Amino acid sequence: xxxxxxxxxxxxxxxxxxxxxxxxxxxxxxxxxxxxxxxxxxxxxxxxxxxxxxxxxxxxxxxxxxxxxxxxxxxxxxxxxxxxxxxxxxxxxxxxxxxxxxxxxxxxxxxxxxxxxxxxxxxxxxxxxxxxxxxxxxxxxxxxxxxxxxxxxxxxxxxxxxxxxxxxxxxxxxxxxxxxxxxxxxxxxxxxxxxxxxxxxxxxxxxxxxxxxxxxxxxxxxxxxxxxxxxxxxxxxxxxxxxxxxxxxxxxxxxxxxxxxxxxxxxxxxxxxxxxxxxxxxxxxxxxxxxxxxxxxxxxxxxxxxxxxxxxxxxxxxxxxxxxxxxxxxxxxxxxxxxxxxxxxxxxxxxxxxxxxxxxxxxxxxxxxxxxxxxxxxxxxxxxxxxxxxxxxxxxxxxxxxxxxxxxxxxxxxxxxxxxxxxxxxxxxxxxxxxxxxxxxxxxxxxxxxxxxxxxxxxxxxxxxxxxxxxxxxxxxxxxxxxxxxxxxxxxxxxxxxxxxxxxxxxxxxxxxxxxxxxxxxxxxxxxxxxxxxxxxxxxxxxxxxxxxxxxxxxxxxxxxxxxxxxxxxxxxxxxxxxxxxxxxxxxxxxxxxxxxxxxxxxxxxxxxxxxxxxxxxxxxxxxxxxxxxxxxxxxxxxxxxxxxxxxxxxxxxxxxxxxxxxxxxxxxxxxxxxxxxxxxxxxxxxxxxxxxxxx
Amino acid sequence: xxxxxxxxxxxxxxxxxxxxxxxxxxxxxxxxxxxxxxxxxxxxxxxxxxxxxxxxxxxxxxxxxxxxxxxxxxxxxxxxxxxxxxxxxxxxxxxxxxxxxxxxxxxxxxxxxxxxxxxxxxxxxxxxxxxxxxxxxxxxxxxxxxxxxxxxxxxxxxxxxxxxxxxxxxxxxxxxxxxxx
Numbered sequence: 100x101x102x103x104x105x106x107x108x109x110x111x112x113x114x115x116x117x118x119x120x121x122x123x124x125x126x127x128x129x130x131x132x133x134x135x136x137x138x139x140x141x142x143x144x145x146x147x148x149x150x151x152x153x154x155x156x157x158x159x160x161x162x163x164x165x166x167x168x169x170x171x172x173x174x175x176x177x178x179x180x181x182x183x184x185x186x187x188x189x190x191x192x193x194x195x196x197x198x199x200x201x202x203x204x205x206x207x208x209x210x211x212x213x214x215x216x217x218x219x220x221x222x223x224x225x226x227x228x229x230x231x232x233x234x235x236x237x238x239x240x241x242x243x244x245x246x247x248x249x250x251x252x253x254x255x256x257x258x259x260x261x262x263x264x265x266x267x268x269x270x271x272x273x274x275x276x277x278x279x280x281x282x283x284x285x286x287x288x289x290x291x292x293x294x295x296x297x298x299x300x301x302x303x304x305x306x307x308x309x310x311x312x313x314x315x316x317x318x319x320x321x322x323x324x325x326x327x328x329x330x331x332x333x334x335x336x337x338x339x340x341x342x343x344x345x346x347x348x349x350x351x352x353x354x355x356x357x358x359x360x361x362x363x364x365x366x367x368x369x370x371x372x373x374x375x376x377x378x379x380x381x382x383x384x385x386x387x388x389x390x391x392x393x394x395x396x397x398x399x400x401x402x403x404x405x406x407x408x409x410x411x412x413x414x415x416x417x418x419x420x421x422x423x424x425x426x427x428x429x430x431x432x433x434x435x436x437x438x439x440x441x442x443x444x445x446x447x448x449x450x451x452x453x454x455x456x457x458x459x460x461x462x463x464x465x466x467x468x469x470x471x472x473x474x475x476x477x478x479x480x481x482x483x484x485x486x487x488x489x490x491x492x493x494x495x496x497x498x499x500x501x502x503x504x505x506x507x508x509x510x511x512x513x514x515x516x517x518x519x520x521x522x523x524x525x526x527x528x529x530x531x532x533x534x535x536x537x538x539x540x541x542x543x544x545x546x547x548x549x550x551x552x553x554x555x556x557x558x559x560x561x562x563x564x565x566x567x568x569x570x571x572x573x574x575x576x577x578x579x580x581x582x583x584x585x586x587x588x589x590x591x592x593x594x595x596x597x598x599x600x601x602x603x604x605x606x607x608x609x610x611x612x613x614x615x616x617x618x619x620x621x622x623x624x625x626x627x628x629x630x631x632x633x634x635x636x637x638x639x640x641x642x643x644x645x646x647x648x649x650x651x652x653x654x655x656x657x658x659x660x661x662x663x664x665x666x667x668x669x670x671x672x673x674x675x676x677x678x679x680x681x682x683x684x685x686x687x688x689x690x691x692x693x694x695x696x697x698x699x700x701x702x703x704x705x706x707x708x709x710x711x712x713x714x715x716x717x718x719x720x721x722x723x724x725x726x727x728x729x730x731x732x733x734x735x736x737x738x739x740x741x742x743x744x745x746x747x748x749x750x751x752x753x754x755x756x757x758x759x760x761x762x763x764x765x766x767x768x769x770x771x772x773x774x775x776x777x778x779x780x781x782x783x784x785x786x787x788x789x790x791x792x793x794x795x
Numbered sequence: 796x797x798x799x800x801x802x803x804x805x806x807x808x809x810x811x812x813x814x815x816x817x818x819x820x821x822x823x824x825x826x827x828x829x830x831x832x833x834x835x836x837x838x839x840x841x842x843x844x845x846x847x848x849x850x851x852x853x854x855x856x857x858x859x860x861x862x863x864x865x866x867x868x869x870x871x872x873x874x875x876x877x878x879x880x881x882x883x884x885x886x887x888x889x890x891x892x893x894x895x896x897x898x899x900x901x902x903x904x905x906x907x908x909x910x911x912x913x914x915x916x917x918x919x920x921x922x923x924x925x926x927x928x929x930x931x932x933x934x935x936x937x938x939x940x941x942x943x944x945x946x947x948x949x950x951x952x953x954x955x956x957x958x959x960x961x962x963x964x965x966x967x968x969x970x971x972x973x974x975x976x
Binding site: 423426660661662663665703705707708709710748749750751752753754755756757758759760763765769770771772773775783784787788791 | 841852
């Protein structure tokens, strides 16, 4: 396979994936919403998706995909025309088709044959679809069928490819060649007068037009199908024998680039096979069969692209470069201030602001709305609920919350596990729910929002909640805990994230192996996030995932400890105070907490933590109060430096896994400053204190 | 196996290998020169909090942040000497198989002495005991100017996962010390 083609196939696979996802979404929309004005548009969207996949698959010769999409398209066309209701069965059928189609495309792209099972599935789907077509055979189709049986006269085709057809990668010849195989006594008249001496010859343009006569016992739709893939790039007028009247043929002249030449071309064909000059007035209503060409045009119009595909690498490079610019900008600003030249400083300030804008907009390029990921779960919820015989409604809140693309990919898997668990273990069966005085339909809410420098994703269900005594019993059975351990509710809840932990009595296809929630914890922690569980027995549970907004450029807050500068994310800073103003030196001799406005606030003296021996005066120390989720604590530092645009540079594998250090940045002076991970710092301190207390 | 591949790499040209001779503390060591990217003067390094002494700090080399190892501590030399104006940072490129990319590390040495061509016949195995640095850091000994010089096994000296484990335990120690006060 040539390199070019494989690249094209990759594009096709990606494109199909998107289209199938879009289709699935539309199908689920259809299922959930009542009949509305939008419904028509939604069905059209599904139709477009199937049609596009069919067309592209045809180009690459992926026959299985073509045959599957073809029948799906045919049935959907009926629905579109209003001859058939979009029933629940049909929706399911389409969802299955989408899945199989995805598999088939993957297989075809890797040049492997589908498995026997997939072939049976394909046959099964095709059969089910044909049942639908049989039931609602449209009058049009019947007509077409009867036509072909009764008439045995000549067929006439006027086939005029657009000038751009070759540039679009289609060659008209194979279509004619294929037609020749399908029909008998094909006769082709070719016109090439569009190519004249006045205009320069462009080898990439198509100047040809064809008129064809043939005999066949096939139905009109079969013939139309032959030209299916080119009909967006050509005028194809097919006249079956019963419509093959003189006037109808005459009408085709308008499709010719030069209508005057139409008759000359027509003359090339065997005249006896053509219908005679008008013996009877034209009685064929023109609008019985809308020409394929107008249909095609309409489709093109609707298919407007909203997005631009950009390679992720290019974006990364752009952001790197913007980072460099921010650093250099800070440095230049510093130098400008040193000169004391007012005009220069002013100009620099303006430049800084522009750089900041560029930084923000280029960072936004990487951000995607989480809604896309959430929508994927509609299907999961539907399928899992169906399988378990439960009724579940999925609510999505905050679908427009934006987060970094890399995060979206990594967070999708954990969410899937949580949702499956919530439906399997959380939400009860309709009977149980009724008995508990709840509505039969369970509510599952996916919610996303920004909160103090992190992104929070909540998955809430109104099911039975976690059974803490059951969890404890199982934990002791599994040897995770001793009998004597007494844990707080929150800690018990967190046990569900232990690897291999499951309270399910039986392993089902959906959950029970105790693997899923372990994956959740690991994935989230690898993104430096955290998971919390909040559950009330009988009322439901809520899983809260917190992810940092780790981006390559953040707004930082800088302070000094010892000889070094440190940066923390500005969003985590709540307030800054002079330590001596809040508490006197004698009050905190050996304590690590203060009383701040009647609130107890523990703090970490970074100087001590970092092992810097010499002390500084109490009066000079500052207190930075940081908040992470519900956690609030203070950091005692030497002096404050203020806000600072921070380009996060990775520290590399040498420092990997060092919890409290999240990266480094380069200051305007060219010096490096370490970025501290405040939440990890505080949490590590908490666990350390706790483990020390246990020992005592 | 390590040493064999290194011989293969180094002896590609006429059974001769090029070595950068550096002094670390009071001793002279040889570093294979192929992967030495550049030698820069000792600039201000930024200390990384809660790390042990093996890490001197991080520096900014044309926009990237590069960790610097203190080779005196890494080789566990006794009586570490203070660094002076002759001290240099040797930037060393090496391939990291787990990430499939080249990474750069800085190594702080007391001074850089010379570049030496060493004939492979001059190489000798390291003594089974008696060397002043752990044996796994030694690749070969070479007789240069009638003096035996240790050629370092860089794969072992720059064993990232080993250093990383050290750093993690050192960080935990810092926290324990802090919380116990």
